[in-house]
Amino acid sequence: EDQVTQSPEALRLQEGESSSLNCSYTVSGLRGLFWYRQDPGKGPEFLFTLYSAGEEKEKERLKATLTKKESFLHITAPKPEDSATYLCAVQASGTYKYIFGTGTRLKVLA
Amino acid sequence: DVKVTQSSRYLVKRTGEKVFLECVQDMDHENMFWYRQDPGLGLRLIYFSYDVKMKEKGDIPEGYSVSREKKERFSLILESASTNQTSMYLCASRHEVGVGGELFFGEGSRLTVL
Numbered sequence: 001e002d003q004v005t006q007s008p009e010a011l012r013l014q015e016g017e018s019s020s021l022n023c024s025y026t027v028s029g030l031r032g033l034f035w036y037r038q039d040p041g042k043g044p045e046f047l048f049t050l051y052s053a054g055e056e057k058e059k060e061r062l063k064a065t066l067t068k069k070e071s072f073l074h075i076t077a078p079k080p081e082d083s084a085t086y087l088c089a090v091q092a093s094g095t096y097k098y099i100f101g102t103g104t105r106l107k108v109l110a
Numbered sequence: 111d112v113k114v115t116q117s118s119r120y121l122v123k124r125t126g127e128k129v130f131l132e133c134v135q136d137m138d139h140e141n142m143f144w145y146r147q148d149p150g151l152g153l154r155l156i157y158f159s160y161d162v163k164m165k166e167k168g169d170i171p172e173g174y175s176v177s178r179e180k181k182e183r184f185s186l187i188l189e190s191a192s193t194n195q196t197s198m199y200l201c202a203s204r205h206e207v208g209v210g211g212e213l214f215f216g217e218g219s220r221l222t223v224l
Contacts, residue, residue: 034212043114043200043215044153087153089213096141096160097168098213100153 002027006088006101013078013108021073021104023088031091033071035064038085038103047073047086078108113137116201116216123223129188131219133201140206142184143213144168144176146197153200159184160206191223 005024013019025033032051036044048057050066057064061082063074073086085103092099117132135142144156145168155168157176165176173195177185184203188195198220202213 032211036215041218041220043116043202043218044213046212046214049212089153096158096166097155098153102150102152 002090002092002099004088004090004099004101006086006104008104009102010105011107013075013106015079015108015110016077018074018076018078020075021086021106023071023073023101024069025071025088025090025099026069027090027092027099029093031093031095033066034089034091034098035071035073036087036089038087040085044087075106078106080108080110082106083108114201114203114214114216116199116219118219119217121219121221123191123221125192125223127191127223129191129221129223131186131188131199131201131221133184133186133203133216134182135184135201135203135214136182137203137205137214138181139203139214140181141204142178143202143204144174144184144186145200145202146170147200147218148197156186156199188221191221193223195221196223197221 007022035047038044048064053068087103088101089098114135142159145153159165159178175187201216204211
């Protein structure tokens, strides 16, 4: 069965304290892995797509990496405005469906 | 920028009422989706539309129906709302590129059924 597990469920960091969020997945043929940011009461905002193991993408303080079993979202020197829930989703080959994890709630303290 | 607009951010309805949630996208995307999001359960797919007047059931279609009469508009209908349909509803769209591509989401519609 295809599934996505994100860890930790919640993470509190001091401003400037770098860390990583994990997304472990099992899927029968990966079409793409997606990272989203979601602020409270709002819809998810697209961050990155990764398609193959070894691929990396960067945007400001965020860097996403992908292996055959998991993806990491690295946050370097976070700021309070990085506080949000980060969602990971995978799409299997040959399907339109996306499987979402339940997210990591990140809180960055000033 | 892609814009997906959901007509109502917050709704409060009574049990048994018919509820319409509307979604409009402005990027000529072929595919549109309706999800619901509940704490601890993540996003669950209700319905998917791959083209005008075309639809497929998602993982939790019971109690819902959809309508897509125009390419840019995708409506979710709760024929008779129940309390267990209290949730955040998210509309999304994407280009038809094989079966890949990122989703673009609306701001969400938080529905409370009393």
